[in-house]
Amino acid sequence: MANLKTKLGIFELKNPIMTASGTFGYADEFEDFINVSKLGAIVTKAISINPKKGNTGERIFETTAGMINRIGLENVGVKEFIEKKLPVLKEKDINFVMNLAGSAFEDYIEAAKIADKNGIKAIEVNVSCPNVKQGCLEFGTMPGSLSKLTESIRKEYKGFLIIKLTPNVSDIESLALAAQNAGADCISAINTLKGLGVKIEILPDKTFKKSLVQGGLSGRCIKPVALSMVKRIKSVVKIPVIGIGGISNINDVLEFLSVGADCVQIGTENFTHPDVCEKIINDLDKLMNKLNIDNIEELKRKLRE
Amino acid sequence: MKKNHKGIVLYNEKIAKDTYKIVLKTDMKEAYGGQFISILCENKTLRRPFSIMDFNNGEITVLYKIKGEGTNYIKSLKKDDTVDFIGAMGNTFNYERIKTALLIGAGIGIAPMLFLKKELNKKGIKNFLITGFKEKDEIIEGSDKTVIGGSVVDYIEELNNELKPDIIYSCGPNIVLKLVSEFGIKNNVKTEVSMEKTMACSIGVCRGCVIEYKQNGQTVNKTVCKDGPIFDGDKVIWQI
Known part of the structure; x- marks a missing residue:
């Protein structure tokens, strides 16, 4: 048995395989498919200070090798998460990261305080949300606002702080640096890419019917973008990087580790194959045994040689 | 009970215009009226959900209408081919x-x-x-x-x-x-009523297939895949 243990600073994982926010709920639903406690960690669905109902209308659009979603961060809110979901995660001994979303600085800070008070070991901050008080610009698109947000959360939260970067920017390096320099412990990348799904139907009366779904693109099609972003981020930061984007098998995991990821998150593929994470963990173990690689650090080193 | 299954195609034939019936031999132990299975289609990110038409000793029957690449893939399946599906998903009709x-x-x-x-x-x-x-x-x-x-x-x-x-x-x-x-x-x-909506996960985590529903005097979101697909008709808030 190879040792798959992965250390992201003070946050320890059984293995480098995590699930991405929004694709794994709060874990219990997946017990019908895999042994959830085998995962490195799960990242919860984004949690906001108040419950959110999300968007109305069509929320899902399938694309070639991927999908677009516009769920709108529907979630139970931090209070219910702490009361109802947290005890289940703890009881089942599931290693988890709480994902936070907000529409104002205060929302994030409030949620971070609650996470801190409840001894939550790690949080991942979704900075792709629009800042409603400042023209709805996303927090994570300007180094200045990202820096301020990270710094404010850092002051209130002592645990492991992950900033999840959006790829919808021109200069990912400066954002990664802003997060690191403001006190983030880790960067995860990437969040979804902005995309538009268009469906045109021809009706019996010879007119067109057009349906549009504007949202976040995810799935296998975004992997090359994610790999490029991870490589660029890793070239400027010293803190650990979690690679996310289009991972569906062990080869994809190796690709991310080889360009600088310290571990990975698997998202959309959980919908296609609900048992994919467990399969990848098993495959990784087998591969490392076959290649006589003892641990993840050695694997990363060899992949990066 | 794990809900991921492999089914062997016993029958896959056209039964009406653009409409096909597929019968799978599976190790599924139970299924009830109203529930569905979600079939993995080659090269598709999203599984395709289908209401169960019959279930008998592990043999599942579903009907499908040719809509696009997903259903054309299912149509291409031959006797003895293997199908990857999850199920039985969702709630059931209530006849107490x-x-x-x-x-x-x-x-x-x-x-x-x-x-x-x-x-x-x-x-x-x-x-x-x-x-x-x-x-x-x-x-x-x-x-x-x-x-x-x-x-x-x-x-x-x-x-x-x-x-x-x-x-x-x-x-x-x-x-x-x-x-x-x-x-x-x-x-x-x-x-x-048995509802349908585009689903991503089929298991209630992604919130992609929600409908608005009246519950305890409030409007709440319900997932078609997990809270449904069967809903009390008088509580559904119709968007049409």
Whole structure:
């Protein structure tokens, strides 16, 4: 048995395989498919200070090798998460990261305080949300606002702080640096890419019917973008990087580790194959045994040689 | 019980215009009327959900209509091919304390109605299934009454007066379900409808397939895949 243990600073994982926010709920639903406690960690669905109902209308659009979603961060809110979901995660001994979303600085800070008070070991901050008080610009698109947000959360939260970067920017390096320099412990990348799904139907009366779904693109099609972003981020930061984007098998995991990821998150593929994470963990173990690689650090080193 | 399964194709044939029936031999232990399975289709990110039409000792029957790449893939499957699917997903029709039921299916919406009818017959619950199809060559067999063209909804009043059902179950396009639900409210008959919406996960985590629903005086989101697909018709907030 190879040792798959992965250390992201003070946050320890059984293995480098995590699930991405929004694709794994709060874990219990997946017990019908895999042994959830085998995962490195799960990242919860984004949690906001108040419950959110999300968007109305069509929320899902399938694309070639991927999908677009516009769920709108529907979630139970931090209070219910702490009361109802947290005890289940703890009881089942599931290693988890709480994902936070907000529409104002205060929302994030409030949620971070609650996470801190409840001894939550790690949080991942979704900075792709629009800042409603400042023209709805996303927090994570300007180094200045990202820096301020990270710094404010850092002051209130002592645990492991992950900033999840959006790829919808021109200069990912400066954002990664802003997060690191403001006190983030880790960067995860990437969040979804902005995309538009268009469906045109021809009706019996010879007119067109057009349906549009504007949202976040995810799935296998975004992997090359994610790999490029991870490589660029890793070239400027010293803190650990979690690679996310289009991972569906062990080869994809190796690709991310080889360009600088310290571990990975698997998202959309959980919908296609609900048992994919467990399969990848098993495959990784087998591969490392076959290649006589003892641990993840050695694997990363060899992949990066 | 794990819900990921492999099924072996026993039968996969055309039964009506653009409509196919596939029977899978599986290790699934149980399934009930109203539930669905989600089939993995080659090169597709999202699984395709289908109401179960019959379940017998692990043998699952579903109907599908050719819509695009996903269903064309299913159509291409040959006898003895393997199918990756998850199930049985979702909730079930409720027939506790029901003595008489009216079942209404529109088009391929007949599928869960046939499974339900079988369950009701087993329980000795009196029932009547009416289905409607646009054209003659689209007819799927198994109903007590089949109507072609027009709307199946036009027959509710007459059947309701005749049967005096405790409940009306329905599956079909949203407009049919909405009309059935409105009839139920107006005539004080309980209704249960089987809903459909584009799903991503099929298991209740992604919140991609939500509908608005009345619960305890509030409007809440319900997932079609996990909270449904069967809902009380009078509580659904229709978007059409």
